[in-house]
Amino acid sequence: MEFFATLITVLDSTVRLSIPLLLAALAGLYSERAGIFDIGLEGKMLAGAFAAGAAAYITGSAWAGFGMAVLVAVALALVHGFASITHRGNQIVSGVAINFIAAGSTIILGQAWFSQGGRTPTVGGDARFNEITLPGADAVRDVPILGPIYSNLISGHSILVYLAFLMVPFTWWVLYRTRFGLRLRAVGENPAAVDTAGISVPWLRYRAVICTGVLSGAAGAYLALAMNAGFVKDMTAGRGYIALAALIFAKWKPVPVMFACLLFGFLDALSIRLQGTPLPLVGRVPVQFMQALPYILTVILLAGFIGKAIPPRAGGVPYVKER
Amino acid sequence: MSVPYAKLPRWVDYGLIPLINLIVAFAVAGLVVLLVGESPLRAAAIMVEGAFGRGQNIAYTLFYATSFIFTGLAVAVAFHGGLFNIGGEGQAYVGGLGVVLVALNLDGVFPWWVNFPLAVIGAGLAGALWALIPAYLQAKRGSHIVITTIMFNFIAASLMVYLLVDVLKPLGQMAPQTRAFAEGAQLPKLNWIIELFGAKIRSAPFNISFLLALLAAFGVWVLIWRTKLGYEIRTQGHSPKAARYAGIGEARIIIITMMISGALAGMMALNPVMGAQNRLQLDFVTGAGFVGIAVALMGRSHPVGIVPAAILFGMLYQGGAEIAFEMPAISRDMIVVIQGLVILFAGALEHMFRPAIQTFFASLGAGRSSVSPNEGRA
Numbered sequence: 001m002e003f004f005a006t007l008i009t010v011l012d013s014t015v016r017l018s019i020p021l022l023l024a025a026l027a028g029l030y031s032e033r034a035g036i037f038d039i040g041l042e043g044k045m046l047a048g049a050f051a052a053g054a055a056a057y058i059t060g061s062a063w064a065g066f067g068m069a070v071l072v073a074v075a076l077a078l079v080h081g082f083a084s085i086t087h088r089g090n091q092i093v094s095g096v097a098i099n100f101i102a103a104g105s106t107i108i109l110g111q112a113w114f115s116q117g118g119r120t121p122t123v124g125g126d127a128r129f130n131e132i133t134l135p136g137a138d139a140v141r142d143v144p145i146l147g148p149i150y151s152n153l154i155s156g157h158s159i160l161v162y163l164a165f166l167m168v169p170f171t172w173w174v175l176y177r178t179r180f181g182l183r184l185r186a187v188g189e190n191p192a193a194v195d196t197a198g199i200s201v202p203w204l205r206y207r208a209v210i211c212t213g214v215l216s217g218a219a220g221a222y223l224a225l226a227m228n229a230g231f232v233k234d235m236t237a238g239r240g241y242i243a244l245a246a247l248i249f250a251k252w253k254p255v256p257v258m259f260a261c262l263l264f265g266f267l268d269a270l271s272i273r274l275q276g277t278p279l280p281l282v283g284r285v286p287v288q289f290m291q292a293l294p295y296i297l298t299v300i301l302l303a304g305f306i307g308k309a310i311p312p313r314a315g316g317v318p319y320v321k322e323r
Numbered sequence: 324m325s326v327p328y329a330k331l332p333r334w335v336d337y338g339l340i341p342l343i344n345l346i347v348a349f350a351v352a353g354l355v356v357l358l359v360g361e362s363p364l365r366a367a368a369i370m371v372e373g374a375f376g377r378g379q380n381i382a383y384t385l386f387y388a389t390s391f392i393f394t395g396l397a398v399a400v401a402f403h404g405g406l407f408n409i410g411g412e413g414q415a416y417v418g419g420l421g422v423v424l425v426a427l428n429l430d431g432v433f434p435w436w437v438n439f440p441l442a443v444i445g446a447g448l449a450g451a452l453w454a455l456i457p458a459y460l461q462a463k464r465g466s467h468i469v470i471t472t473i474m475f476n477f478i479a480a481s482l483m484v485y486l487l488v489d490v491l492k493p494l495g496q497m498a499p500q501t502r503a504f505a506e507g508a509q510l511p512k513l514n515w516i517i518e519l520f521g522a523k524i525r526s527a528p529f530n531i532s533f534l535l536a537l538l539a540a541f542g543v544w545v546l547i548w549r550t551k552l553g554y555e556i557r558t559q560g561h562s563p564k565a566a567r568y569a570g571i572g573e574a575r576i577i578i579i580t581m582m583i584s585g586a587l588a589g590m591m592a593l594n595p596v597m598g599a600q601n602r603l604q605l606d607f608v609t610g611a612g613f614v615g616i617a618v619a620l621m622g623r624s625h626p627v628g629i630v631p632a633a634i635l636f637g638m639l640y641q642g643g644a645e646i647a648f649e650m651p652a653i654s655r656d657m658i659v660v661i662q663g664l665v666i667l668f669a670g671a672l673e674h675m676f677r678p679a680i681q682t683f684f685a686s687l688g689a690g691r692s693s694v695s696p697n698e699g700r701a
Binding site: 082084089091092096098099100101102105107108109111112238241245286289292298299302303304 | 355358359360407456464466469470471473475477478481482485489613616620654658661662666671672673674
């Protein structure tokens with residue numbers, strides 16, 4: 001029973017830790033499926049987290065923070081779009097630039113506005129996304145096996161967790177069952193064909209990066225207002241890149257993206273859980289190794305076991321209309 | 324891929340457009356300063372004064388520039404091969420390990436002029452090996468080099484913390500750093516060069532690795548533009564298809580290019596570790612690996628552009644420290660913003676002003692053709 005309780009705890013933190021990855025990876029999905037590589041997920045998340053922390057502190061409302069996060073992340077996504085769609089710049093370079101701009105300016109503005117060394121003041125109450133207890137969670141708590149699963153694992157998360165999981169079927173539906181989704185996938189594979197059909201390639205791609213902005217802003221808001229109680233500098237800590245790895249690992253498909261993010265979240269949860277505990281056979285593992293584990297596993301996963309990850313064919317290539 | 328833009332005179336392509344991009348980047352940085360509630364003009368004045376005002380400051384500016392020349396060259400070499408090495412930060416960090424292996428073992432045995440070349444080899448080798456794994460994975464398994472090198476930055480940080488805390492730290496010491504090196508592993512300073520011009524310098528870490536950096540810049544020029552390997556690297560970067568058709572081994576070029584790039588990034592460690600702090604400290608790279616990206620883009624991946632770009636960023640680092648002192652609202656992190664803006668405007672948006680400039684030049688001389696046939700883009 002001890003093992004089961006531990007398992008539930010680890011799975012519970014798996015869910016918590018995979019949500020920012022899931023939102024960010026779905027964000028990247030829209031953009032990359034439309035042929036715009038986005039290494040700037042990290043920066044958009046970070047800027048979103050800062051905007052969420054700042055706005056939630058000032059207004060006292062978590063949803064105002066959420067809105068601000070989305071706004072800021074969409075603005076950065078549009079900068080990326082402006083560089084890579086309108087001006088046909090290098091998409092990787094543009095994404096890297098956005099990461100630096102976000103990393104630096106969040107600290108500068110945070111320090112100037114709140115004077116707490118680049119943090120935003122701690123928020124609580126309505127300014128955070130608090131845990132929701134689903135109906136009946138307390139009643140079934142004592143039922144063996146199913147009780148803890150329902151009341152600890154399924155219930156007791158913030159609204160953004162449920163929204164994030166809902167985004168998976170929603171994204172699938174948008175991508176495979178709507179006209180917009182069909183065109184989005186087409187523009188990532190063969191923009192010339194889309195252009196020939198009389199559909200504007202830039203406008204379609206701009207809509208895709210706006211979707212990316214909305215979701216990466218949501219990921220940032222989750223980090224600042226649900227997982228933590230305010231913005232802390234560099235709080236994304238490479239999650240944007242891991243989300244990108246999850247996206248590649250999942251071959252740019254929504255449902256596999258969810259499983260990939262859960263896997264990365266699980267590894268993260270496990271490494272936190274195992275810190276300091278001696279393992280059988282190997283003994284005490286250095287804490288730094290556990291910290292590096294998600295990154296090492298990302299490399300290993302990218303290197304070997306994904307089979308062949310074929311990116312959208314037009315990904316990373318600016319579209320030049322013939323003239 | 325077709326080049327969607329018409330040709331312009333060389334001086335416009337390599338001089339005017341980069342300059343305009345740079346000015347715009349700094350103007351936007353000025354807006355951030357305004358947003359924080361300080362005067363951008365005063366900030367700029369403090370910065371220039373802080374970077375070049377006295378001999379002492381010039382020495383510091385050049386000390387920082389030394390690191391950036393190495394990391395800038397590292398990124399540039401990879402760019403020529405069509406690879407984006409974001410791992411300079413990690414490669415430089417691990418390069419410190421190569422330096423320290425030489426320094427800790429031989430600093431009491433040999434004088435500096437024997438240890439210095441050995442440390443150069445150690446640093447280069449360590450950096451190259453750290454770049455080898457992502458390179459191999461890109462070449463053989465097709466895993467995206469941008470993501471793997473980023474992951475290797477994180478892994479390098481963890482590895483170095485582990486080594487410094489658990490292995491390299493002397494017993495009975497609290498701070499996670501190695502013991503101080505003896506005289507044999509301390510690089511001579513170059514401050515006397517600045518003093519030749521009449522300035523007085525109390526102490527500054529400007530050291531002989533600056534000369535090594537200039538040598539490396541020359542070496543990169545020779546490699547890229549004057550050797551067969553350089554030609555193959557550029558072919559691969561320009562058109563992988565053409566390279567394959569010409570029988571250039573793709574995997575071989577990827578691995579060699581990345582190892583050269585990693586070696587250059589690794590050598591950056593010499594400057595702070597043997598030249599200034601005389602011990603290996605936590606986080607001694609302080610973002611220099613990332614600055615290299617901005618430096619390479621600004622310098623258009625050419626050593627002649629990279630050296631001044633590195634000095635400009637050295638100025639930002641040194642002058643930025645003075646700004647942080649005078650304007651507490653503007654911390655050192657301002658550099659990261661400027662870096663991002665330079666990467667954005669000099670890199671991703673490098674063509675933003677081109678159509679307007681083209682129209683301008685077209686209207687200047689409608690009859691005179693401004694096309695020079697063998698003009699390529701760096």
